[in-house]
Amino acid sequence: MPVSFLDATSSYPMQFPDGRVNPGLVHLNRVIDHPNIEIGDFTYASSFDPPTDWAVRLAPYTYAGAPERLRIGRFCQIADRVRIITASANHPMAGFSTYPFAIFDHDRLADYMDQISDLLDTVIGHDVWLGDGVTVLPGARIGAGVIAGAGSVLHGEVPDYAVVAGNPARVIRMRFPPDQIARLLDLRWWDWPIEAIARATPALARADLDALERLAPG
Template identity: 55%
Template sequence: MPDSRPFPAADVLHPVPMPDGSTHAGTVFLAAAVDHPRISVGAYTYASAHQPPEDWAAHLAPYLYDFSPERLVIGKFCQIADGVTFITASANHRYDGISSFPFAVFGGGPAEGRPSMPGPGPDTEIGNDVWIGQGARILPGAHLGDGVIVGAGAVVAGQIPPYSVVAGNSARVLRRRFEPQQIEALLRVAWWDWPIDRILVHEALIVGGDVAGLVAASGG
């Protein structure tokens, strides 16, 4: 008998049903799981963990505090595997002088403005439809373009162009997933901004390799 389950709403916490009628506790739509003033997550982005944490924000971005100046911005339809960590800028120490020791953290006066504290760091930004493999580390200020795939265990810094495949430590671009003109077309189509019903109608095109067909379906 065909599976007639409706696609879950974007605000569902545990979107993966199990055969016994329960839901998979280790997979969450992240926007429903995270309530953090410095984290923004787009619709349908999910994260998975073999041991589900009580606090998904602290699990994924342990150095991003409520008072941190930087932000973690994650787009729509991203896929975040077990063990991924976003090492945001508040994890940094000063390393432009003789010692990197954070004296201000331990006292001896107010922390604000202390010379042993680094200045505000950059935001970390993840595009739409980005797949981050198991155990990857995303470093402070990294910008991952739409459609990027990050290999398991990669350590990623800097600007990663859209529809690139990156792997290694430090991660390097192995290849682009499509030709430059196709990537430009895909970024114009921006299927992740379509209503979910339209996305499901064109699911075969979105997960297939026919860029021209998807462009045609978009009306572009």
């Protein structure tokens, strides 16, 4: 059955020209059901070796009931081998040893509770492109429209519409001038009704901000 354009309900939204569905590209919120992971519509991940458990592939240290959450916005594009390391991956570091004694004997958790409570959420904004092999470190806050080059290691605050690369990732350039970024953030096109987004794809592709503003739902 053909997959509709901008069909948020489809687990496998991409077709090859011959009509075959691409099993290596998935809408993440259709294949991940995890109490600590929130993912917006149309955000996809791709893999040349598709896993049976996309949550484990993408965020292996995020366990159900962890003290932190992973939040990913709408229309994000996540390439192969991306790894999101959330805060529960960290070992307690305030003591003399970082050895995680408590994971082998839960009665010892009380010794570490002040270090493993109130962990920072990891947040990825809307329309973010994480290139092949990107690593996102615990507590990162990645703004809308960010492009992260292949192999980048992201941490801390990444500003909206920045292009970043390297380990640690640094801002290479901003995609648009500050006034245009402000207008884009005000438009929040990713929250528009799907019919409006479909009409706006030419303006999005051409970076025609005036046309995009004219197309904004009233």
